[in-house]
Amino acid sequence: MTDFFKGISPVKFEGPQSSNPLAYRFYNKDEMVMGKRMEDHIRPAVAYWHTFAWEGGDPFGGRTFDRPWFGDSLDHARLKADVAFELFDLLDIPFFCFHDRDIAPEGASLAESNRNVRTIAEIFARKMETSRTRLLWGTANLFSNRRYMSGAATNPDPDVFVYAAAQVKNVLEITRDLGGSNYVLWGGREGYETLLNTKIGQEMDQMARFIDLVINHAKKIGFDGQILIEPKPQEPSKHQYDFDVATVYGFLKKYGFENEVKCNIEVGHAFLANHSFEHELAVASSLGILGSVDANRNDLQSGWDTDQFPNSVPETTLAFYQILKNGGLGKGGFNFDAKVRRQSLDPADLLHGHVGGLDVLARSLKAAAAIIEDGTYDKAVDARYAGWQTPEGQAILKGQRSLDDLAARVEKENLDPQPRSGQQEYLENLINRFV
Amino acid sequence: MTDFFKGISPVKFEGPQSSNPLAYRFYNKDEMVMGKRMEDHIRPAVAYWHTFAWEGGDPFGGRTFDRPWFGDSLDHARLKADVAFELFDLLDIPFFCFHDRDIAPEGASLAESNRNVRTIAEIFARKMETSRTRLLWGTANLFSNRRYMSGAATNPDPDVFVYAAAQVKNVLEITRDLGGSNYVLWGGREGYETLLNTKIGQEMDQMARFIDLVINHAKKIGFDGQILIEPKPQEPSKHQYDFDVATVYGFLKKYGFENEVKCNIEVGHAFLANHSFEHELAVASSLGILGSVDANRNDLQSGWDTDQFPNSVPETTLAFYQILKNGGLGKGGFNFDAKVRRQSLDPADLLHGHVGGLDVLARSLKAAAAIIEDGTYDKAVDARYAGWQTPEGQAILKGQRSLDDLAARVEKENLDPQPRSGQQEYLENLINRFV
Amino acid sequence: MTDFFKGISPVKFEGPQSSNPLAYRFYNKDEMVMGKRMEDHIRPAVAYWHTFAWEGGDPFGGRTFDRPWFGDSLDHARLKADVAFELFDLLDIPFFCFHDRDIAPEGASLAESNRNVRTIAEIFARKMETSRTRLLWGTANLFSNRRYMSGAATNPDPDVFVYAAAQVKNVLEITRDLGGSNYVLWGGREGYETLLNTKIGQEMDQMARFIDLVINHAKKIGFDGQILIEPKPQEPSKHQYDFDVATVYGFLKKYGFENEVKCNIEVGHAFLANHSFEHELAVASSLGILGSVDANRNDLQSGWDTDQFPNSVPETTLAFYQILKNGGLGKGGFNFDAKVRRQSLDPADLLHGHVGGLDVLARSLKAAAAIIEDGTYDKAVDARYAGWQTPEGQAILKGQRSLDDLAARVEKENLDPQPRSGQQEYLENLINRFV
Amino acid sequence: MTDFFKGISPVKFEGPQSSNPLAYRFYNKDEMVMGKRMEDHIRPAVAYWHTFAWEGGDPFGGRTFDRPWFGDSLDHARLKADVAFELFDLLDIPFFCFHDRDIAPEGASLAESNRNVRTIAEIFARKMETSRTRLLWGTANLFSNRRYMSGAATNPDPDVFVYAAAQVKNVLEITRDLGGSNYVLWGGREGYETLLNTKIGQEMDQMARFIDLVINHAKKIGFDGQILIEPKPQEPSKHQYDFDVATVYGFLKKYGFENEVKCNIEVGHAFLANHSFEHELAVASSLGILGSVDANRNDLQSGWDTDQFPNSVPETTLAFYQILKNGGLGKGGFNFDAKVRRQSLDPADLLHGHVGGLDVLARSLKAAAAIIEDGTYDKAVDARYAGWQTPEGQAILKGQRSLDDLAARVEKENLDPQPRSGQQEYLENLINRFV
Ligand SMILES: [Co+2]
Ligand SMILES: [Co+2]
Ligand SMILES: [Co+2]
Ligand SMILES: [Co+2]
Ligand SMILES: [Co+2]
Ligand SMILES: [Co+2]
Ligand SMILES: [Co+2]
Ligand SMILES: [Co+2]
Known part of the structure; x- marks a missing residue:
């Protein structure tokens, strides 16, 4: 036993209210x-x-x-x-x-x-x-x-x-x-x-x-x-x-x-x-x-x-x-x-x-x-990508559509997809609820 | 012919001495x-x-x-x-x-x-x-x-x-x-x-x-x-x-x-x-x-x-x-x-x-x-890597040596490789001769 | 009254436990x-x-x-x-x-x-x-x-x-x-x-x-x-x-x-x-x-x-x-x-x-x-500068010492000031107790 | 005389054509x-x-x-x-x-x-x-x-x-x-x-x-x-x-x-x-x-x-x-x-x-x-600021006009100043003629 850390006691978990600077306030290994x-x-x-x-x-x-x-x-x-x-x-x-x-x-x-x-x-x-x-x-x-x-x-x-x-x-x-x-x-x-x-x-x-x-x-x-x-x-x-x-x-x-x-x-x-x-x-x-x-x-x-x-x-x-x-x-x-x-x-x-x-x-x-x-956060992110879980989304991802197929669909359906909010501020605030 | 560039003549190569701001001084396409x-x-x-x-x-x-x-x-x-x-x-x-x-x-x-x-x-x-x-x-x-x-x-x-x-x-x-x-x-x-x-x-x-x-x-x-x-x-x-x-x-x-x-x-x-x-x-x-x-x-x-x-x-x-x-x-x-x-x-x-x-x-x-x-520059760089062109260098690169082989060689030869100048300033000056 | 914010109610303070994304959790204006x-x-x-x-x-x-x-x-x-x-x-x-x-x-x-x-x-x-x-x-x-x-x-x-x-x-x-x-x-x-x-x-x-x-x-x-x-x-x-x-x-x-x-x-x-x-x-x-x-x-x-x-x-x-x-x-x-x-x-x-x-x-x-x-934090910082509150510290700051004076003191006292810990990690942890 | 620089001769000016890496090609102290x-x-x-x-x-x-x-x-x-x-x-x-x-x-x-x-x-x-x-x-x-x-x-x-x-x-x-x-x-x-x-x-x-x-x-x-x-x-x-x-x-x-x-x-x-x-x-x-x-x-x-x-x-x-x-x-x-x-x-x-x-x-x-x-470059820059050398420009700079004066002039003259080219590319090219 050296004397380098003389006077310093083992660090223990004491909980968030502790004002002991050499105690763990959150690290509680067995929790x-x-x-x-x-x-x-x-x-x-x-x-x-x-x-x-x-x-x-x-x-x-x-x-x-x-x-x-x-x-x-x-x-x-x-x-x-x-x-x-x-x-x-x-x-x-x-x-x-x-x-x-x-x-x-x-x-x-x-x-x-x-x-x-x-x-x-x-x-x-x-x-x-x-x-x-x-x-x-x-x-x-x-x-x-x-x-x-x-x-x-x-x-x-x-x-x-x-x-x-x-x-x-x-x-x-x-x-x-x-x-x-x-x-x-x-x-x-x-x-x-x-x-x-x-x-x-x-x-x-x-x-x-x-x-x-x-x-x-x-x-x-x-x-x-x-x-x-x-x-x-x-x-x-x-x-x-x-x-x-x-x-x-x-x-x-x-x-x-x-x-x-x-x-x-x-x-x-x-x-x-x-x-x-x-x-x-x-x-x-x-x-x-x-x-x-x-x-x-x-x-x-x-x-x-x-x-x-x-x-x-x-x-x-x-x-x-x-x-x-x-x-x-x-x-x-x-x-x-x-x-x-x-x-x-x-x-x-x-x-x-x-x-x-x-x-x-x-x-x-x-x-x-x-x-x-x-779960609220994960659900919000999953919802954003829900379109790719549809049969057509999956067909594209799996390589079952060609460029010609897709172009034909745009023409046929007069496709004009509308943007949806990315909700960045909502998601940031949501995360801030937990930190 | 629009008049947008009215008064501006085609840009010609006139050589490095030209002070015409709308001439090429170096770009000489057929050179x-x-x-x-x-x-x-x-x-x-x-x-x-x-x-x-x-x-x-x-x-x-x-x-x-x-x-x-x-x-x-x-x-x-x-x-x-x-x-x-x-x-x-x-x-x-x-x-x-x-x-x-x-x-x-x-x-x-x-x-x-x-x-x-x-x-x-x-x-x-x-x-x-x-x-x-x-x-x-x-x-x-x-x-x-x-x-x-x-x-x-x-x-x-x-x-x-x-x-x-x-x-x-x-x-x-x-x-x-x-x-x-x-x-x-x-x-x-x-x-x-x-x-x-x-x-x-x-x-x-x-x-x-x-x-x-x-x-x-x-x-x-x-x-x-x-x-x-x-x-x-x-x-x-x-x-x-x-x-x-x-x-x-x-x-x-x-x-x-x-x-x-x-x-x-x-x-x-x-x-x-x-x-x-x-x-x-x-x-x-x-x-x-x-x-x-x-x-x-x-x-x-x-x-x-x-x-x-x-x-x-x-x-x-x-x-x-x-x-x-x-x-x-x-x-x-x-x-x-x-x-x-x-x-x-x-x-x-x-x-x-x-x-x-x-x-x-x-x-x-x-x-x-x-x-x-x-050629001076390329030669200098090639010389730096010359060791990898030796038979032993090539044997290593080709996967003909194991970690055990290499460790044995260090021990046997008491290998102690000495660093050599990277010559950065020399090379920078050399390049500067051409710009 | 326009209908731009139709369906959105005034934002109220509801306290940290609220999960209403359009409530204040901390902003309580009269607190x-x-x-x-x-x-x-x-x-x-x-x-x-x-x-x-x-x-x-x-x-x-x-x-x-x-x-x-x-x-x-x-x-x-x-x-x-x-x-x-x-x-x-x-x-x-x-x-x-x-x-x-x-x-x-x-x-x-x-x-x-x-x-x-x-x-x-x-x-x-x-x-x-x-x-x-x-x-x-x-x-x-x-x-x-x-x-x-x-x-x-x-x-x-x-x-x-x-x-x-x-x-x-x-x-x-x-x-x-x-x-x-x-x-x-x-x-x-x-x-x-x-x-x-x-x-x-x-x-x-x-x-x-x-x-x-x-x-x-x-x-x-x-x-x-x-x-x-x-x-x-x-x-x-x-x-x-x-x-x-x-x-x-x-x-x-x-x-x-x-x-x-x-x-x-x-x-x-x-x-x-x-x-x-x-x-x-x-x-x-x-x-x-x-x-x-x-x-x-x-x-x-x-x-x-x-x-x-x-x-x-x-x-x-x-x-x-x-x-x-x-x-x-x-x-x-x-x-x-x-x-x-x-x-x-x-x-x-x-x-x-x-x-x-x-x-x-x-x-x-x-x-x-x-x-x-x-108060713990302010006290720690004040303590670091306490030397400047001493009479000699103040005399220097007020311009009552010349370079010759100070050099003479170093020689006379064989001054050899020892560094003290800046305590950055301690202070960072101290601040983290409050956020 | 140490032998640290053994074999290295004094560096002389030899002119731009020199390929001696330890000669000055441009530094010619008395030029x-x-x-x-x-x-x-x-x-x-x-x-x-x-x-x-x-x-x-x-x-x-x-x-x-x-x-x-x-x-x-x-x-x-x-x-x-x-x-x-x-x-x-x-x-x-x-x-x-x-x-x-x-x-x-x-x-x-x-x-x-x-x-x-x-x-x-x-x-x-x-x-x-x-x-x-x-x-x-x-x-x-x-x-x-x-x-x-x-x-x-x-x-x-x-x-x-x-x-x-x-x-x-x-x-x-x-x-x-x-x-x-x-x-x-x-x-x-x-x-x-x-x-x-x-x-x-x-x-x-x-x-x-x-x-x-x-x-x-x-x-x-x-x-x-x-x-x-x-x-x-x-x-x-x-x-x-x-x-x-x-x-x-x-x-x-x-x-x-x-x-x-x-x-x-x-x-x-x-x-x-x-x-x-x-x-x-x-x-x-x-x-x-x-x-x-x-x-x-x-x-x-x-x-x-x-x-x-x-x-x-x-x-x-x-x-x-x-x-x-x-x-x-x-x-x-x-x-x-x-x-x-x-x-x-x-x-x-x-x-x-x-x-x-x-x-x-x-x-x-x-x-x-x-x-x-x-001189071409300096003239171009001076020309850009020429307006400030006019009597009215100088009067403003010397503090002889108030905000009310200036506002009155805008109204009276229906002032509508038009932007002029900053000529950055021209000036960059001009500088490049000399380097
Ligand atoms: Co601002
Ligand atoms: Co800003
Ligand atoms: Co410096
Ligand atoms: Co520096
Ligand atoms: Co690392
Ligand atoms: Co690192
Ligand atoms: Co690009
Ligand atoms: Co770009």
Whole structure:
């Protein structure tokens, strides 16, 4: 037991009336919502990197946080792991996520780096014997080291591809060993800084080859979790190939991976791609590739991926509606890919971020469930499309009408369809009744 | 002969030293560039809508232009056609493009509307006997009339789908009759204003059904031009399904149209989707769906699709480089989907816009050709990827290595690939030598 | 009594549990909040233009609404006025706002246009004898007519300046006659479309001259309302001189108007200027120029001024906090500068927009008041700045220390100030307790 | 002589035909342009921070550059100074700029830090005896150290204000001692991360007090350079008080500094504030506060301040036009606030960036001068405003007409001013003749 969180008690559910800033007001893990425990809907996770590895720097300033585990040794990494599980316990959170480089220092060779990761993973395994926190997903950091500056899978140098492949193999196997539910690929360097030095077609083929290697190895080693790509349009690269859900879908289809890989959708990345979060969820759901979620938010005025904790119940309710309509997230969950601001120096701030975020998720889940259980909203939307359920609507959809057929009908019936109200304000007000 | 352009002489090539604002300084149609006539590279077109139908309005103000052909009668439409071909002749431009509603007034029924379009199309046909201007593409306006406010193919009311289908049939047949090289589908209303009232999956199925009808009808009537979708992320809708090239590709793949349909890529739409124009061209080229181009530019500070004439040679040179590398545009061309500003009231302004735009295209084409002929640039890029041409690089790409193989090699060779300069500044300066 | 709203009953307060979509759930005008009637805090107004004059067009489509008063005659204007006051009564709303061109048709000369405006204003005056709705503000439309395409006050042609001045004189006098609380100047055309044809210094001098004329005339005619400038960064112009609150303040200071003119701050305009709404309010409040508010919201993914009805309680709560801290809005109020979407065709949609918007304002006002009454939040912020209340802090602020003094103190005390947590997550969660 | 630039020869002017990537093709320092040496127009400077101190990191990756002077000792700083002047000589550049923390390591106390800065400054002084490179401006880094995370002048803790003041005193005095032409204040932390913990009015007063201290100290020590504020809207802070030129002007006017302080305008910061660079220059020029320029460019698709080297002649020509019209930059100059990309690892890349940038500036200067010397453009703009030079135009501008006068004239003359073409396309084409 470290003394990092000294004086901070485990966070409990105290109900909406509580004014205790370190109590849950809405997150009540065993409360049943639409027939399922709240925790089983949300499957929330702490992100190791933001919470334990980020030092508080930004492009114009260095480290602001003062953590006893900052340093390059395995001992530092062990202390970090101790504190991490202390936070998991304080929050009573069922999951965490990590990159290999968050948890253990890079060594002089990949072999040494991999051993370091394995060493800490074994510590995790032991801690998981007494803690209830499990691994939502693991991933390899293929972006921080300068070797990846021009891409990992999409590097113009095939040796970097090879190195990245070997690094992924290690994390994928460790993820399996720790019982991880998912393995995530985020391609922050898979893109370009300038199109001037880039062959897009070549790089796409490399990326597809890489994914294929991962899929095959997962099967070979008996990893039965989901393999997820995390879309993001840019940052750190000027352009990233996994721009958004629709782009990832096109890539998966081109190379035949659409049944093997799903998406891990991040709120802030949707925003950077000029979409709403609920749009990305709806698209993924309609394409059958909704895998998991990175919960956070961007600042509305910033062009950066600010990774703030979610704090808007109305916005998150719309997201949960899509997820519930999708039948939930399955093996996925809500990873808090979020960090406290660099001015939030105190250990307690790490709790404030997660407690507030979890309460927003819980409140939003309940609101979305209430919308569905009330039924008024779904009925209104169904009514709008009712014409397509008629025999003629179905005949068109099924391809039983030609352009000539349809033109003939317009002429014969002197068809002149009249527009009907889209009822946007009514629907917005209706949703507002539940948030 | 109308007197609209009274006093304006045909625009001639006078060379770079000319200070005549209504002369071409670079556009010299018969000049050979990389073995092909300049005109055959560019295949420039005047857009009927912006040049003859737009009235100068914006969201806060009405008509500023004073044109004798503004009005709802067929006589107005005939006058408009006369002036249009006078402009084509003055500019000596080989192509034009139109929507059905630009050229002829909507009637009391679709049958009457279609007859109006046919009437003007026959006038076009006669004019084309004496003018050298041809039809680059035709398209149906499925967005202005209130019946399409909630979508055409993606309307929740199947009768609107049917009406739109009948309208497209007419324009597609007229496009074939006029010898059009392409038929374009721009889905400005195929998307949503609010996700709250929208079923994305249902609407995508409708859209695919619509495209399928068009493809089949084109075959049936012997239309041998290209069928093109024009990507645009938003505007007028909040979200449009044809967001960008990569999104359109995913759609085509999902429904099996990837060999039947290509993209018509607009500069300003690339910008709205947070891409550079050359990016969209490069993506389309790598996916085999680069069909044609809408030349214009957006204001950099505006979030609107401002449809200004292109005026940056450095930017357009990068675009032409992609097009030349693609082997040109084939049946496509450069449609000026551009309008003079609403304060540009004078008939001469219509010429200033096109003359300046054509000169920018010509100068950019020559610059791009010079880059390729010089060869330094291409060599630099090829050198960057040389490692993938080695036997081991090729073995990886061809799927002859597993993750285990690669990991073993890292260990065995103690692989530690070193980064190499991406040379962005060198390459930018190199390009600047040619613009 | 027209039959436009046939079947729609007056909107009543029914409380949060009501599921009647045309009832107020939170807006309860006589409810006391921090010692003042809710209505007196909000002073809500219907905007004549969006609600009665807008036809539903967008840049790619024309009129979607079907209103019996659309037309160019005074009779149409009279019918519009009848319906307007019927809506005011149905909503039980205390204020409205108008431009001259919304309420009456433009005539063949300015004299005739002015007479038309006067005619309808007299109808308003009579209606106000039986209705409780009053005029929050009047304004002149100096942007729709083509004569203003290059600016009104800032037009390169002084005759346009003169024409605009004469138009403003008429509306200013009518605003006084109707007991209006404010007169607003929105400079949608006071800016430029291209810097290439623009002399900024010259145009700023013209604009200042124009404001000076208005201030003097207001005094001369005994208008005792506020004169307000409405900041907006762009749209319809590429750049507008009244970019944001800080820019307007610089302009007012330069020409000496800072005690004569305040700001009318619009939510969507703040967003277009890359600010949050609460930021603009806080800036105006700190500079003493917070006059009134245009309530609406922009779509987050659009670069347009979409003028949607407000629907986010968390966001609007932060705005109300700033307003309450400013001591309220005085003669200002909340004008709904908002329109139902172009697909919202039905008369009832006009009510849905306003009812939902008013409920959001009411709920936000109560939340902001609760934050202030609770006191925890204000105390946390005050504590952060407590150092500046010490004698040394005050001495520095009052200019009693030189750079040499301060440097000497650092050396002497070996000063090494330590950063303290900014507590952003704690404060966000605290605010979330009240929304 | 270090061996860092081993094998690289001094960069010479070789003319436009040169294909030597490390020759100037347009920058010919002694060439006369409008009666002044090119170098005296441009006054270009290397920025110490980007070129020598930046390590190549970004938010997702660490150091990519491998420089022998990276490290925390004074010996490292001395080596860095040696290499810096070697680059200055290779480029034959007349100026450089620095922050205190770029040139020397931070010590255990401010006194030690100041001594370190002084030590290196004395090395600079000695080098300047044999090098022709002079100091364009100095500045204090008040943003990197965690003590400044919540602001320097605007920190809620007055001790941080005091510390910052003492730091500025040192750099200001050193800037004077080195003969610097300007002293710059960039307030990257003077703003807020969240309005929730911020008192804007209080912080503005602090900032004004700080500026006042600097102005007074500059006078006291006989610094006769310009004092400059560098506007930037955001990054690293969410909102920065020096948002743009117009905002800075309002601040200067409020506190009475408008004759003491000018602006250092950065291209990329204009872009972040949603302005064009030439707009910011034109505004500053019209307000009399155009002081100096930070030359660079942002990526058009990024929301970050990417600080790339300028590479667009058409864009920079418009900027130079504004500068020439302002009568030049006086004591200001063009500081390359630009860095090579993080993948540009090679020593030669540092030269490619500057050589390309300087050539773009030189070419743009010549183009802008040609536009002015040709005269057609200026005449066209003057003609547009000719009406304001008539006696009646002048009478209005001078305040000799009231609103009543103007309204009477409209009535009497039945005034109906007709719009005239804004000629945007003509003017754009005209400018394109010179670039
Ligand atoms: Co993420
Ligand atoms: Co993120
Ligand atoms: Co287009
Ligand atoms: Co467009
Ligand atoms: Co407004
Ligand atoms: Co607005
Ligand atoms: Co700068
Ligand atoms: Co910068």
